[in-house]
Amino acid sequence: MKTEDIDGTILETWTIEEVARAxxxxxxxxxxxxxxxxxxxxxxxxxxxxxxPFFKPEKLPGQSDKRLVIHCGSGVRSEKMARAAIAAGIGRIAHMEGGFGAWKEAGQPYIGTNMATGAPQAVTR
Known part of the structure; x- marks a missing residue:
């Protein structure tokens, strides 16, 4: 996990392995x-x-039970939203390094679309 101190608040960047394990x-x-x-x-x-576009960090729940980890496609949007959450006063926030693209590349399971039927389907490697 990488960390960055932003005015006394820690922004965490979790690896795919850390996110998958948690x-x-x-x-x-x-x-x-x-x-x-x-x-x-x-x-x-x-x-x-x-x-x-609808992300309102001040509406996020507290993290007393579970840490919030934000992700996007590549890690760019999620880092931006994590920084917005810190600016809104959220004391602990994390985002996933590399985003969903890295998740798939690492062979982690996800729900995809069956191109023949259009139905959702589990994708595992």
Whole structure:
């Protein structure tokens, strides 16, 4: 995990392996800030969709039970939203390095779209 101190608040950048381990152990809430279209085409099963244009960091729940980890397609939007959350007073926030593209490249499971039927399907490697 990489960390950056932003005026006394720590921005955490988690690796795919760290996110996958915490996700499997039900220790985090994963927030996807991609577009609804991106999410519908493929997403991490159980991740919550909160598209970047509608992201209101002051409305995020506290993190007393589970850490919030934000992700997007490549890590750019999620870092931007994590920084917005810190600016809004969120004391602990993390984002996933490399985003959903890195998640898929690492062979982690996700929900994709069956191109023959258009139906969602589990993708595992």
């Amino acid at each position: 996700w499997d152990a039900n220790e985090i809430v994963l927030i996807d800030v991609r577009t609804p279209q991106e999410y519908m085409f493929e997403h991490i099963e159980g991740a919550l969709l909160l598209p970047m």
